[in-house]
Amino acid sequence: MAALQVGCRERSAVLERTLNIVVQAVLYLVVGLALASAIGTAILKYPFLLAPIRSNSMYPLLQRGDAAIVYPVDGSEVALGDIVIFRPRGGSLGGQAAVIHRVVSGNNEEGFITRGDANERTDQETGAAAVKPEDIQAKPLMMGGKPLRLRLLGYPSLWLEHYQQSPYALPSALGVVFVLLAGSELSGRGKRSRKARATPAYVIYPAAGLAIGLILAAAQLAGSSFLILNYEVSEAGRG
Numbered sequence: 001m002a003a004l005q006v007g008c009r010e011r012s013a014v015l016e017r018t019l020n021i022v023v024q025a026v027l028y029l030v031v032g033l034a035l036a037s038a039i040g041t042a043i044l045k046y047p048f049l050l051a052p053i054r055s056n057s058m059y060p061l062l063q064r065g066d067a068a069i070v071y072p073v074d075g076s077e078v079a080l081g082d083i084v085i086f087r088p089r090g091g092s093l094g095g096q097a098a099v100i101h102r103v104v105s106g107n108n109e110e111g112f113i114t115r116g117d118a119n120e121r122t123d124q125e126t127g128a129a130a131v132k133p134e135d136i137q138a139k140p141l142m143m144g145g146k147p148l149r150l151r152l153l154g155y156p157s158l159w160l161e162h163y164q165q166s167p168y169a170l171p172s173a174l175g176v177v178f179v180l181l182a183g184s185e186l187s188g189r190g191k192r193s194r195k196a197r198a199t200p201a202y203v204i205y206p207a208a209g210l211a212i213g214l215i216l217a218a219a220q221l222a223g224s225s226f227l228i229l230n231y232e233v234s235e236a237g238r239g
Helices: 002-044 155-162 169-187 201-222
Strands: 050-052 067-072 083-086 099-107 111-115 136-140
Touching: 002 050, 050 155, 083 111
Parallel strands: none
Antiparallel strands: 050 067, 067 136, 083 099, 083 136, 099 111
16 A cells, blocks of 8 residues: 555655646747747837737737747748738828738729728728738748747737836836745745755745746747837928
């Protein structure tokens, strides 16, 4: 009986270690993907690897809060029926950095007509300009006729975009993370032996907070193709 109990504890320990490794691998993968997307977007000036979905205009294929996996394309090679990410030329979509909709008609010379799958009218019927091949930046990666997406990964970008006017948004988020982690450490200090931790807590918790902060910051960068700087011109013609 004692040997059986020891064997069960050993299997439980192995299972716990395996689960921890899997969770850490997934976390590192998400952080790496978000960082690569942020860096690529900042350099290339268009959505790279990930594109957060801001509305339900492409429902049910894409929903608000998703992060679509995308890749760059040549706009002249787009075919009717393709889902594309394009930079709108003013009109009803002019305030958006990038739009992901389906090409429903048009051609390279006159421009493409686009529409969200959940919308009744095309973008051009609502006042948007026809999409030129040079406006098309990327396409979502497809599998089985459906775009690949990461559920909920787009929400950090949407939340930060909502509060991006405040310079205290990101520091406040990181502060909350730090307080939660510190509180968790202090409450469990008396319940855990220091010898049972292979890695010191002062390394684990700041690293976890930094990882979460990087995810938030990278998601914000991944959701912005370029920065909009407001300025005005004086009577002397100076900016």
